[in-house]
Amino acid sequence: MAREKRGQSAVETMMVVPLVAMGIMSLYYLWSVIFASENAHIRAREYVLHGDSYLPDADGVSGSAPFSGTNYERADSQSFRFEARATDQSLPVFGRAESIRTTAVITSD
Amino acid sequence: MRASRRRGQAAVFVALCLMGLMLVVAYSVNTGIAVNDRIRMQSTADLATYAAAYSEAAALNEITKKNQAIADVARDCRRTLEHGGVPWSTIPCQCGTTDIGAEIALMSCRVELDVAISQWVAAADYSSSVEPALEAGRATAESNFAGTGDKTSFMQDIFGSPTARWTNSTMWRTPFYAGITPTIADFRQVTETAFNYQFLNYCNSSCVPVPTMSATTTLPTWFYKDDRDPDVWVAGRVMGTPEKRYLDTSYRSTGRDGGYFGASSTGGDDVLVAYAVAKPYDGSVGPSTGTEGNTRTGNTRTGLVYPSASIRFPKLTMYDEYRARMAGIQDNLTGGLAPTTLISMDGARLAKSWDTSKFEH
Numbered sequence: 383m384a385r386e387k388r389g390q391s392a393v394e395t396m397m398v399v400p401l402v403a404m405g406i407m408s409l410y411y412l413w414s415v416i417f418a419s420e421n422a423h424i425r426a427r428e429y430v431l432h433g434d435s436y437l438p439d440a441d442g443v444s445g446s447a448p449f450s451g452t453n454y455e456r457a458d459s460q461s462f463r464f465e466a467r468a469t470d471q472s473l474p475v476f477g478r479a480e481s482i483r484t485t486a487v488i489t490s491d
Numbered sequence: 492m493r494a495s496r497r498r499g500q501a502a503v504f505v506a507l508c509l510m511g512l513m514l515v516v517a518y519s520v521n522t523g524i525a526v527n528d529r530i531r532m533q534s535t536a537d538l539a540t541y542a543a544a545y546s547e548a549a550a551l552n553e554i555t556k557k558n559q560a561i562a563d564v565a566r567d568c569r570r571t572l573e574h575g576g577v578p579w580s581t582i583p584c585q586c587g588t589t590d591i592g593a594e595i596a597l598m599s600c601r602v603e604l605d606v607a608i609s610q611w612v613a614a615a616d617y618s619s620s621v622e623p624a625l626e627a628g629r630a631t632a633e634s635n636f637a638g639t640g641d642k643t644s645f646m647q648d649i650f651g652s653p654t655a656r657w658t659n660s661t662m663w664r665t666p667f668y669a670g671i672t673p674t675i676a677d678f679r680q681v682t683e684t685a686f687n688y689q690f691l692n693y694c695n696s697s698c699v700p701v702p703t704m705s706a707t708t709t710l711p712t713w714f715y716k717d718d719r720d721p722d723v724w725v726a727g728r729v730m731g732t733p734e735k736r737y738l739d740t741s742y743r744s745t746g747r748d749g750g751y752f753g754a755s756s757t758g759g760d761d762v763l764v765a766y767a768v769a770k771p772y773d774g775s776v777g778p779s780t781g782t783e784g785n786t787r788t789g790n791t792r793t794g795l796v797y798p799s800a801s802i803r804f805p806k807l808t809m810y811d812e813y814r815a816r817m818a819g820i821q822d823n824l825t826g827g828l829a830p831t832t833l834i835s836m837d838g839a840r841l842a843k844s845w846d847t848s849k850f851e852h
Contacts, residue, residue, distance in 0.1 A: 398505055402512065405512040409516050413519065416523035417523075419527050448815070457549035460546050462542075462549070486635060487635055488631055
């Protein structure tokens with residue numbers, strides 16, 4: 383009987399460890415996706431407010447903003463639309479990375 | 492016998508571990524989504540109030556242009572009355588206190604000023620200044636976070652808020668012109684801009700003209716504010732129900748379950764709320780320096796209207812340079828009220844507490 387039980391713990395551990403590892407990896411992956419999404423939203427918002435003057439990590443950010451580099455532009459018309467798009471990439475897990483794209487808008491319409 | 496009892500022990504252990512792990516994963520995802528939505532909602536509030544402030548800035552620039560037009564009319568009127576430095580003289584050998592030609596010119600000025608003033612009033616009215624601004628804010632909220640447009644408030648229904656329609660108090664808004672009450676700011680109108688002229692009077696028996704000054708006619712003209720514009724800003728409250736992509740671990744069917752980050756919840760609807768403040772700045776609708784008696788009225792002389800070079804026209808201090816920027820809310824509030832409490836309060840309590848000095852401009 384004792385011989386039959388030899389190695390049982392090892393087998394159980396081998397079964398559980400991958401599951402736990404997968405759980406942790408999943409958690410990390412989801413955190414990464416959510417973080418990328420938050421980052422994209424914040425960057426889009428900052429860009430649509432501050433335009434090119436928002437320089438930190440401006441890759442993947444584009445659009446128009448009511449900022450001309452030194453000051454906010456004079457408000458010309460009651461019909462306006464400023465729009466910024468930001469892209470952020472989650473950290474790759476299981477060989478896969480999510481690309482998050484968001485848009486921030488300031489509009490009168 | 493003992494060994495057979497222990498069979499399956501690992502399976503139970505694994506099942507428990509997995510369940511715990513799944514709970515941790517679910518809760519983490521839940522929190523992540525909630526944080527993400529919270530950031531989206533704050534961005535939406537920021538952008539919505541900015542849009543409203545930008546629209547108000549555009550309206551203020553338009554109002555300033557109308558004010559400049561009034562000043563232009565007044566300047567042209569004065570130049571006309573100056574008559575090139577030559578006294579008015581239309582009917583020789585007549586004695587009187589006025590000159591017909593100059594009076595006709597003055598009447599024309601009055602009509603032109605009335606038209607320019609009515610255009611100013613139309614531009615400053617709530618429906619063409621504040622209302623479009625609030626619509627822009629709502630449109631921006633909806634564009635950034637679907638479903639929030641209708642639930643976006645700019646305190647427009649709260650007495651004392653800069654975005655509220657004028658009700659029955661002169662505390663914030665001054666009724667000043669023919670019962671029409673612009674509400675984007677507390678404007679005042681210059682009502683005593685002086686116009687006079689020099690004419691040839693023949694009040695003597697020998698029919699010799701004597702240069703005489705007419706009586707001064709005062710007409711209402713342009714507008715100004717007592718200070719730059721601390722009372723023009725937008726406080727926004729954006730509310731929304733994010734998509735049900737998360738696990739509502741504190742859900743109660745009766746509501747008030749705490750919901751997202753302690754926000755109120757009724758029934759199954761968890762509602763996110765975010766606040767922001769923005770304001771127009773850097774322009775000047777009307778003269779911002781001087782006193783009522785001289786610079787603001789454009790009357791640096793009380794007598795002869797010419798030469799015009801000596802008359803300081805307030806247009807020089809009307810800058811249609813309004814922009815918009817985000818503003819902060821000071822934490823150091825009286826009564827220990829949190830900023831969000833302050834701007835979410837309503838009714839009489841807010842009226843007492845509404846103090847623009849609490850807002851960073």
